[in-house]
Amino acid sequence: MGKKISMAVIRRLPRYYRYLADLLRVDIKRISSKELSERMGITASQIRQDLNCFGGFGQQGYGYNVETLYKEIGKILGVERRFTTIIIGAGNMGNALANYENFRKRGFDLIGIFDINPNRVGQYINGIEILHMDKLEDFMKKNVVDIAILTVPSHIISEVAEKVADLGVKGIWNFSPQDLKLSHNVVIENVHLSDGLAVLGYRIKDLEQELA
Amino acid sequence: MGKKISMAVIRRLPRYYRYLADLLRVDIKRISSKELSERMGITASQIRQDLNCFGGFGQQGYGYNVETLYKEIGKILGVERRFTTIIIGAGNMGNALANYENFRKRGFDLIGIFDINPNRVGQYINGIEILHMDKLEDFMKKNVVDIAILTVPSHIISEVAEKVADLGVKGIWNFSPQDLKLSHNVVIENVHLSDGLAVLGYRIKDLEQELA
DNA sequence: TCATCTTTGTGATTTTTTTGTCAAGCTTTG
DNA sequence: CAAAGCTTGACAAAAAAATCACAAAGATGA
Numbered sequence: 001m002g003k004k005i006s007m008a009v010i011r012r013l014p015r016y017y018r019y020l021a022d023l024l025r026v027d028i029k030r031i032s033s034k035e036l037s038e039r040m041g042i043t044a045s046q047i048r049q050d051l052n053c054f055g056g057f058g059q060q061g062y063g064y065n066v067e068t069l070y071k072e073i074g075k076i077l078g079v080e081r082r083f084t085t086i087i088i089g090a091g092n093m094g095n096a097l098a099n100y101e102n103f104r105k106r107g108f109d110l111i112g113i114f115d116i117n118p119n120r121v122g123q124y125i126n127g128i129e130i131l132h133m134d135k136l137e138d139f140m141k142k143n144v145v146d147i148a149i150l151t152v153p154s155h156i157i158s159e160v161a162e163k164v165a166d167l168g169v170k171g172i173w174n175f176s177p178q179d180l181k182l183s184h185n186v187v188i189e190n191v192h193l194s195d196g197l198a199v200l201g202y203r204i205k206d207l208e209q210e211l212a
Numbered sequence: 213m214g215k216k217i218s219m220a221v222i223r224r225l226p227r228y229y230r231y232l233a234d235l236l237r238v239d240i241k242r243i244s245s246k247e248l249s250e251r252m253g254i255t256a257s258q259i260r261q262d263l264n265c266f267g268g269f270g271q272q273g274y275g276y277n278v279e280t281l282y283k284e285i286g287k288i289l290g291v292e293r294r295f296t297t298i299i300i301g302a303g304n305m306g307n308a309l310a311n312y313e314n315f316r317k318r319g320f321d322l323i324g325i326f327d328i329n330p331n332r333v334g335q336y337i338n339g340i341e342i343l344h345m346d347k348l349e350d351f352m353k354k355n356v357v358d359i360a361i362l363t364v365p366s367h368i369i370s371e372v373a374e375k376v377a378d379l380g381v382k383g384i385w386n387f388s389p390q391d392l393k394l395s396h397n398v399v400i401e402n403v404h405l406s407d408g409l410a411v412l413g414y415r416i417k418d419l420e421q422e423l424a
Numbered sequence: 425t426c427a428t429c430t431t432t433g434t435g436a437t438t439t440t441t442t443t444g445t446c447a448a449g450c451t452t453t454g
Numbered sequence: 455c456a457a458a459g460c461t462t463g464a465c466a467a468a469a470a471a472a473t474c475a476c477a478a479a480g481a482t483g484a
Contacts, residue, residue, distance in 0.1 A: 032430080032431060032432090033431075033432075034430095034431075044431095048431090048432065048433065048434090049433085049434085051433095052432090052433060052434080056432080056433065058431075058432050058433080059431080059432070060430075060431050060432045060433080061429075061430045061431050061432080062430080062431070062432085063430085063431065063432080064432090
């Protein structure tokens, strides 16, 4: 019955969602796969095939209703459901993420921030008090935490990951350069910012050689 | 002659590079595609094929010399060449990136930080003074800047991008939620952190349904 | 209302990516 | 130094992803 949808498609959904939000903002009511393809720089065919994985949102001769499509993709991504998150590691990156307003709009509610540094504990970020890691277990017993955002140093990442997994998080967003792998039934997304930068470097070198 | 190497392969290189760095750190001298495949969770066949795109670094019956391979991949990625970078936008994310020590190790040297906020201008991050955007043009005429890291609000992103492109950057690392597209010969990597989070949300929902 | 246009959804086709297989060749060991 | 054991590189096969192409159906406009 449920034909599995490929990750390639899933990873494009947030991008569709962003473009649709842009259209909504400028009050465009309908859009054809052709026009969207021009804006996004992908083929119309791919757009139609992607969207069709989730059901026929379009209408022949008309295209897609922007608002409907936006809501549908939001539903697929879980914006409606909402997820609670905590940040562990209130360093520079943790701080930046805690201040990122967009997450809330996309369905993610930050409900706790933890650190081990006594200078940080007790401070507030974006209205949320930084708690000591000692309080983590207690906190997670009193609150449902869907996602742990880990911005801790590499050398403790797996220890912290194991801990939050044991305490019942459903997903981990890992910002440490160390890849994470757990046995638990926990979904993991590893970020690796510098990988993107490295690819940028490669592409620059490549372009230079091509032009030379 | 030069058969083009696919992006799929390129995007895996930084990951190989990280794993090799780990091996070096624990003083492992040689590694077979088989063992590396077990550590990385991909097939040995893929590793051999990936590495072979750039030349035969391995040796039958022995495997790959970790140090050699590490250096070779570093060369491919441009670590040897090094790139100069500036950060535009000294907000939370700009601040976090400016403090990220790993970039230097990976071949990227931060040489300037710019902002428009008078409270930020004059402050130092990681030993670098935040300059006012007014100084950007002058700075870029006196210094070769390879990469501009843009952590500015969406509504000014394309303006800033155009500017740095005109002033000669070769690459842009874009952290604004708005996709960038320029006509110039400038390489662009869009980051979109929240897309990753959205995918995490999807995968959690998906797993829950599967288990239900 | 009818004819023309537009645009979707879908199956077929092509391209790309990943995986499997094995001869060739180096390493290791006694 | 010969035999046994590994492991690569290359090619073939399979799988996955992207693109093409078109019938079907609604939209538009006279």
